[in-house]
Amino acid sequence: MHPLREGRVVKLISLRVFEAATCGGLLDGLELDFHADDAERAFSAMCLVGPNGSGKSQLLQVLAEVFQSIAATVVSEEERKDGNPDLRFEIIYQLQSDGAQTIVRASRRDARGVVLEREIGEDEWEPSGLDDPSTRSLVPSRIVGYTSGGNETLSLPFLLSRFHYAEAVYKEALGKQDDESKVEDTRLLLIDYGTHLEVLVSNLLLGDAPLREALLTDSPAEDLHSFRCVVQLSLPGSSRPVALTDELQNYLDRLRQCATCYEHDAKRQRWVFDFFVDDAMRQAFATLWPEGAFSLYTSVHKLAMLNDLGISKSIREAFKRETKERRFHSTLPEPPDENKVFRFERVLFRSRDQGKTVDYVSLSDGEHQFVQVMGIFAMLADPNVLFLLDEPESHFNPKWRVDFVKNLLELPTTRGRRSEGAIHQDCLLTTHAPFVISDTSRDSVLIFDKHEGRIRVTRPRIETFGSTFDAILADCFAVQPPISQLSRDLIEELLASRDVADIEERMGQLGSSVDRALVADHLRQLERERGGG
Numbered sequence: 001m002h003p004l005r006e007g008r009v010v011k012l013i014s015l016r017v018f019e020a021a022t023c024g025g026l027l028d029g030l031e032l033d034f035h036a037d038d039a040e041r042a043f044s045a046m047c048l049v050g051p052n053g054s055g056k057s058q059l060l061q062v063l064a065e066v067f068q069s070i071a072a073t074v075v076s077e078e079e080r081k082d083g084n085p086d087l088r089f090e091i092i093y094q095l096q097s098d099g100a101q102t103i104v105r106a107s108r109r110d111a112r113g114v115v116l117e118r119e120i121g122e123d124e125w126e127p128s129g130l131d132d133p134s135t136r137s138l139v140p141s142r143i144v145g146y147t148s149g150g151n152e153t154l155s156l157p158f159l160l161s162r163f164h165y166a167e168a169v170y171k172e173a174l175g176k177q178d179d180e181s182k183v184e185d186t187r188l189l190l191i192d193y194g195t196h197l198e199v200l201v202s203n204l205l206l207g208d209a210p211l212r213e214a215l216l217t218d219s220p221a222e223d224l225h226s227f228r229c230v231v232q233l234s235l236p237g238s239s240r241p242v243a244l245t246d247e248l249q250n251y252l253d254r255l256r257q258c259a260t261c262y263e264h265d266a267k268r269q270r271w272v273f274d275f276f277v278d279d280a281m282r283q284a285f286a287t288l289w290p291e292g293a294f295s296l297y298t299s300v301h302k303l304a305m306l307n308d309l310g311i312s313k314s315i316r317e318a319f320k321r322e323t324k325e326r327r328f329h330s331t332l333p334e335p336p337d338e339n340k341v342f343r344f345e346r347v348l349f350r351s352r353d354q355g356k357t358v359d360y361v362s363l364s365d366g367e368h369q370f371v372q373v374m375g376i377f378a379m380l381a382d383p384n385v386l387f388l389l390d391e392p393e394s395h396f397n398p399k400w401r402v403d404f405v406k407n408l409l410e411l412p413t414t415r416g417r418r419s420e421g422a423i424h425q426d427c428l429l430t431t432h433a434p435f436v437i438s439d440t441s442r443d444s445v446l447i448f449d450k451h452e453g454r455i456r457v458t459r460p461r462i463e464t465f466g467s468t469f470d471a472i473l474a475d476c477f478a479v480q481p482p483i484s485q486l487s488r489d490l491i492e493e494l495l496a497s498r499d500v501a502d503i504e505e506r507m508g509q510l511g512s513s514v515d516r517a518l519v520a521d522h523l524r525q526l527e528r529e530r531g532g533g
Contacts, residue, residue: 010140010386011035011426012046013092015063018109021086022065023058026455030059034428035444045405046428047440049476050448055455056430057153059448060145060388063428064157064188066091067143067386070106071187073114074130074139078184080164083157095384097137104138139187141384144376146191148369148394158190163319166308173243182247185298191376194334196368197344197360198304199375201227202297205277205285210412211378215371218400221349221358224277228345229255231303233269235310235339241269242309242341251299254288294379303342310339365395374411377425381413387427393436401435434472441465447476481515491515500526 012034020027034046048056066089071079090107097104103119116138117125128135145158168183191199204212204224212223231252233241244252252271256262258281259273275281289296308316311333337343347360373392380387393401400407410417431437437445442463449456462475474480481488487510494503495518503523510516 010384011094016090018088020062021084026055027058027062030455032457045440047437047445048430054448054450056448057390061153064143064145064388068157068188069114071139074135078187080168081160083160095140140386142189143187143386144189145388146392147390154390158188161186161188162305163308165305169245173245182245196372198297198300200371202293203375203378205282206293206296214411215374219367220352222352223350225348225350225357226276227347229273230343230345231271258284297379306341307335310335366397369395377408378411378413389427389429391430404436405439434469437464437472438467491519494519495522498526
């Protein structure tokens with residue numbers, strides 16, 4: 001029987017991939033145990049490391065597809081499409097179901113579909129019927145994907161989820177469905193560069209002062225100053241305007257009520273809302289979105305998901321066709337601003353230099369990524385959320401990378417700080433750097449490489465928590481010594497040389513390192529030999 005991790009929910013235990021029907025067969029036959037220990041931690045990151053092309057991002061994609069398949073089976077009104085129906089898998093995970101910790105086994109071994117079971121004893125499983133309302137609680141409340149770039153591998157299942165949400169809204173608003181005028185949220189949620197302002201504005205409007213300060217730490221920006229939202233329903237090249245459900249119309253009305261001022265072009269069905277952020281405006285947003293930042297984020301994100309309707313019909317049809325055929329060389333493009341149903345504009349911050357403002361676009365990539373990643377965890381302080389993060393610290397400066405896990409633990413949220421045991425969450429993240437690994441135990445690090453055309457997954461030989469970056473680079477990345485190749489070539493050349501004068505002259509090019517000391521020792525030995533000593 002799998003031991004229950006008290007207080008820990010949505011914790012992955014094991015995965016077997018019988019047939020991925022994707023990734024060129026790279027993951028077929030993979031058997032993987034996740035966290036090997038039962039230690040209780042406030043924030044548990046499973047680090048996936050290894051060279052490019054070793055299967056790390058493909059694993060995140062398959063995990064997203066696994067949970068998309070489960071959700072499409074159990075809560076089809078939320079996840080409307082199983083993006084990879086040919087995926088054959090077995091996954092075991094823990095979550096909180098009806099107030100209790102539950103071990104779930106979900107599998108699809110053939111075309112008959114997904115089967116869900118609860119663990120009730122030592123290797124004893126009880127099937128959970130799809131018509132049983134309690135089965136819904138066996139699906140994580142959110143699967144959050146994050147990518148800092150254009151990682152189409154990870155993004156695809158999330159884009160598919162978003163795409164079918166937009167189509168469902170379109171059909172609902174035109175009266176083609178008989179349900180109430182509301183389209184349920186998706187369980188899959190993608191956070192990428194296209195959603196950064198939704199995350200940022202929601203947190204800076206409805207987060208308290210300590211959270212706002214934490215998100216903007218080390219930034220020239222002190223607080224949100226003003227921003228603009230544009231909503232347009234009559235899109236260029238479209239014969240009819242985008243119709244809104246009652247739910248989305250309600251969000252539009254709330255934005256209008258909160259705006260400092262607005263313009264409405266009835267002919268073009270276009271609204272421009274301007275917001276000057278002060279205490280009164282924050283109170284207005286808090287009144288209309290009393291559930292907090294994530295509720296506001298969800299509202300504007302639902303409007304933004306309609307941007308897919310601004311993509312030409314031919315491209316949308318090609319996306320549906322190629323997805324069905326498992327051809328992923330193309331994905332949904334980002335429509336131009338004039339073809340977007342919803343967008344932010346003119347986002348300004350109050351500068352720490354009093355009396356001045358800072359434009360959001362002037363912030364660095366690292367500052368954008370910092371507020372985005374930290375903002376995700378601030379909004380989603382919910383134990384039933386699983387995070388799949390692709391290189392979440394790739395644009396950070398070295399200091400921010402070193403502090404990454406500490407900053408997450410100390411991040412103030414509505415449920416308290418993780419370091420105080422208030423929130424327990426699990427996430428998988430890929431990284432090409434030793435920084436996060438040094439704050440992660442050996443049992444939570446998986447090293448990926450390719451062996452005879454298949455993925456091979458091992459754990460480090462050393463205890464990684466608290467290890468030096470040099471040791472981690474050597475063990476996890478086979479980088480030894482931890483210096484770049486050009487300088488390493490020079491060192492090897494000098495160590496092989498017997499020209500004392502040349503070594504003395506060129507050694508001055510080298511900075512301080514153990515390897516420079518080896519060159520110095522080599523030089524002293526040559527000088528002794530030359531002097532006969």
